[in-house]
Amino acid sequence: MADAAIHTQRPGGRARFRPGAAAGRWPLRGVALLYLALFILLPVAAIIQRGYGTGLGNLTGALSSFGAWNAIKLTLILAVLTAIINGCFGTLLAYVLVRFRFPGRSLLSTVVDLPFAVPTLVAGVMLSALYGPGSAVGGWLEQHGIQIVDAVPGILLALLFVTLPLVVRSVQPVLLELDPAEEEAARVLGAGQWTTFRKVVFPALRPAITAGSLQALARALGEFGAVVLVAGNIPNKTLTAPVFISQLLNQTSYGASGGPDQAAAVSALLFGLAFVIVVITEKVSSRGSGWLKA
Amino acid sequence: MSATETRQPPASTQDAGQRRTSRRRLGPGVLLALALAYVLVLLLGPLAGIIYYAFKSGFGVIGQTFAQPDVQHAFLLTFIIMAITVIVNTIFGVLVALVLARDRFPGKRLVSALVDLPLAVSPVIVGLMAVLLFGRGGWFEPFFAARGIQIIFAVPSMVLVTIFISIPFVIREVVPVLQELGLEEEQAAWTLGASKAQTFFRVTLPNIRWGLLYGIALSAARAIGEVGAVLIVSGAIQGQTETATLFILRAFDQFQDQQGYIVAVTLALFSILLLIGIEIFKRKRIREAR
Numbered sequence: 001m002a003d004a005a006i007h008t009q010r011p012g013g014r015a016r017f018r019p020g021a022a023a024g025r026w027p028l029r030g031v032a033l034l035y036l037a038l039f040i041l042l043p044v045a046a047i048i049q050r051g052y053g054t055g056l057g058n059l060t061g062a063l064s065s066f067g068a069w070n071a072i073k074l075t076l077i078l079a080v081l082t083a084i085i086n087g088c089f090g091t092l093l094a095y096v097l098v099r100f101r102f103p104g105r106s107l108l109s110t111v112v113d114l115p116f117a118v119p120t121l122v123a124g125v126m127l128s129a130l131y132g133p134g135s136a137v138g139g140w141l142e143q144h145g146i147q148i149v150d151a152v153p154g155i156l157l158a159l160l161f162v163t164l165p166l167v168v169r170s171v172q173p174v175l176l177e178l179d180p181a182e183e184e185a186a187r188v189l190g191a192g193q194w195t196t197f198r199k200v201v202f203p204a205l206r207p208a209i210t211a212g213s214l215q216a217l218a219r220a221l222g223e224f225g226a227v228v229l230v231a232g233n234i235p236n237k238t239l240t241a242p243v244f245i246s247q248l249l250n251q252t253s254y255g256a257s258g259g260p261d262q263a264a265a266v267s268a269l270l271f272g273l274a275f276v277i278v279v280i281t282e283k284v285s286s287r288g289s290g291w292l293k294a
Numbered sequence: 295m296s297a298t299e300t301r302q303p304p305a306s307t308q309d310a311g312q313r314r315t316s317r318r319r320l321g322p323g324v325l326l327a328l329a330l331a332y333v334l335v336l337l338l339g340p341l342a343g344i345i346y347y348a349f350k351s352g353f354g355v356i357g358q359t360f361a362q363p364d365v366q367h368a369f370l371l372t373f374i375i376m377a378i379t380v381i382v383n384t385i386f387g388v389l390v391a392l393v394l395a396r397d398r399f400p401g402k403r404l405v406s407a408l409v410d411l412p413l414a415v416s417p418v419i420v421g422l423m424a425v426l427l428f429g430r431g432g433w434f435e436p437f438f439a440a441r442g443i444q445i446i447f448a449v450p451s452m453v454l455v456t457i458f459i460s461i462p463f464v465i466r467e468v469v470p471v472l473q474e475l476g477l478e479e480e481q482a483a484w485t486l487g488a489s490k491a492q493t494f495f496r497v498t499l500p501n502i503r504w505g506l507l508y509g510i511a512l513s514a515a516r517a518i519g520e521v522g523a524v525l526i527v528s529g530a531i532q533g534q535t536e537t538a539t540l541f542i543l544r545a546f547d548q549f550q551d552q553q554g555y556i557v558a559v560t561l562a563l564f565s566i567l568l569l570i571g572i573e574i575f576k577r578k579r580i581r582e583a584r
Contacts, residue, residue: 032393033405035386039458040408043423046433050426089332096329100322108330110573114337116512117569118562119519121539122344125546125558130343137339161336215413222416224522225539229546242418242522249422249526264426267419274414282407 044271051268059265068266070236071244075270078152078240079220082159087213090167091205095197097168098175113169115162120225123161127154128230150232155240158226163216170212170285171205178204211285218277221270241266341562348559351552359556364533368541368557371449375524375537376517379456383513387464388506394465395472412461420458421526424451447529452537455523460513467509471502471579504579511572515565 052059063069097109115123131138131148141148148154178201186196202209224242231238233247248263348356359365394406412420427433428445438445445451479501483493499506521539528535530544538561545554 028389029393029397029399032386032390036390036405036408036461039454039461040411043420043427043458044411046426047419047423089329092325093329093332096326100326102326108333110569111333111337113569113572114341114566117515117565117572119515119521119539119565121519121521121542122558122562122565123340125542125554126340126344126562129347129555130340135343135347137343157336161340164336218414222414222419224416224418224525225519228521228543242416245416245418245422246522246526249418249425260425263422267416267422270416271419274416274419275411278407278410278414282403282410 047264047267047271050264051271059268063262063265063269067235067239067244068262071239071241072266072269074152074155074239075221075241078156078159079217081156082163082220083213083217085156086160086163086167086216087209090164090212090216091171091209093164094168094171094175095201098172099180113165116165120162120223121229123226124158124229127157127161127226131157131230149230150234150238152238154230154232155227155238158230159220159223162223162226163219166215166219167209167212170215171208174205174208175201207284211281214277214281214284218274218281221273221277241270245270344555344559344562347551348555351556355552356556359553362553364536365541365553365557367533368536368538369560371452371536372518372538375449375453375456376514378453379460379517380510380514382457383460383464384506384510387461387509387513388468388502391465391468391472395469396477409462409465412459417455417459417520417522418526420455421523423458424455424523424527446527447531447535449535451527452524452535455527456517456520459520459523460516463512463516464506464509467505467512468502471505472498475501504575504582508572508575508579511568511575515568515572518561518565 063072093108093112097105097112118126128149129135131141131154133139133142133147133149138148146153148157182200183196186200187193191199222242223240224246227240228243228246231240231243233239233243239247245263245266248266249260390409394402394409425432425446428435428438428451432446434445443450445454475498479497480493483497484490488496519539520537521543524537525540525543528537528540530536530540532544536544538557542554542558542561545551545557
């Protein structure tokens with residue numbers, strides 16, 4: 001007892017560990033916030049200043065020049081498609097992984113995480129190895145008039161590859177906590193499997209599916225590594241916005257002018273979208289009083 | 295209320311029951327097949343494809359590829375960047391996680407959203423950010439130029455962008471563990487006379503270790519694989535600022551596909567090792583949470 005009393009009286013002692021007492025927390029809090037400010041806020045400020053600082057008129061001016069809008073349009077369409085397709089298949093995979101028991105289930109769970117571990121560029125190499133014109137599968141598809149690599153389907157596959165785990169890992173924990181008894185009750189009462197899913201499982205999963213799909217959307221809007229080798233990067237056809245930005249910036253090293261301004265404009269637009277998506281995702285997943293509350 | 299009517303309901307439920315069991319048997323089969331087909335087309339097929347191409351040429355070409363100084367330098371650079379990134383993001387990530395899990399202050403949700411931002415921002419834009427800060431006419435360019443420190447087109451900017459990109463992983467894995475953990479054990483240690491450092495290293499750290507290792511493995515994987523941001527800030531100078539991923543990019547650009555496949559498979563195999571680590575850490579973390 002005496003010992004404890006002495007420790008309490010140590011200057012700035014035990015009080016520091018009470019969560020409410022903020023005084024002693026300033027060093028830790030300060031270092032943490034400084035780190036985030038230096039590494040995240042500062043670069044963000046730079047892009048906002050360069051992209052939006054000159055006014056929205058200049059932004060639209062830079063965007064109206066060759067290829068910029070087409071690149072943005074292609075990126076937006078493919079990102080939305082990616083979010084929808086992986087929203088469905090990601091949910092399906094999560095459902096299969098949680099509710100079904102079959103041999104190789106834990107292996108499947110590991111394989112689903114593969115895109116988290118494999119470098120995105122290597123993902124692109126993988127896809128072109130299988131679906132490129134030189135391989136058996138790619139050659140067969142080409143004979144049947146389907147081109148994957150250096151065409152839009154290749155970009156879509158690359159985006160689907162890198163974003164798959166986002167939806168699965170968002171839905172899985174929620175599904176694990178969902179009591180199977182509710183589904184059994186629905187089935188006993190005569191609901192078919194589809195009705196059970198639609199009326200019982202889906203409403204509970206909706207916030208997680210939305211959050212996962214939004215993460216996939218943001219990721220797909222910005223993906224570079226997986227796309228650059230499979231897209232072919234043909235201007236106005238298979239050139240996505242991130243690859244377009246990188247090409248504009250690469251020109252500067254060879255001395256061409258106008259590149260950085262245009263790159264900053266396209267980047268500012270993409271960055272704005274990414275920021276909005278992050279804020280919405282935060283609201284959806286925290287299930288606060290947000291306007292997208294599910 | 296005839297006898298036939300009373301007999302009907304059991305018959306129909308039995309019928310429905312049979313239909314249900316048959317659908318139950320059919321349903322999962324179809325769903326499972328669909329899920330497996332998707333994984334096969336999207337993930338496993340391509341993995342098999344790349345392994346086939348890399349080993350097709352035989353071990354002679356593999357040996358030649360790794361004998362190149364450029365390749366060795368690229369792997370070394372990738373490793374150095376990964377090591378620095380992981381160390382910085384582990385130390386500061388745990389600090390930020392402690393603050394986010396334990397501290398309360400106005401604007402905390404904004405900070406939490408800020409942590410997630412690197413996951414959503416295109417790596418290419420991250421590269422541009424670094425150019426805007428340190429490149430020609432950038433905010434800090436005069437400061438470093440006066441001291442003769444090269445940031446852009448050199449390793450420092452490559453490290454900086456990689457740190458930016460892998461900031462969220464440790465934080466996002468450690469925060470939920472800290473929240474589940476609560477404060478009781480730490481308070482007990484503190485009451486028994488342990489110092490702050492002792493409390494952290496003897497109580498907090500062992501409790502968060504699996505979540506932390508999971509976050510570290512994810513950071514390492516992301517750092518090894520980074521290409522977009524690094525391409526823009528490094529200038530991809532052969533033998534100098536060329537990482538393993540940038541080497542792959544150049545190999546395919548110069549129609550040296552075979553070397554590209556070999557280096558890509560090496561990175562893939564390394565990341566699969568990391569993945570196995572990730573799965574082990576994740577399972578241990580889940581088991582400990584229960």
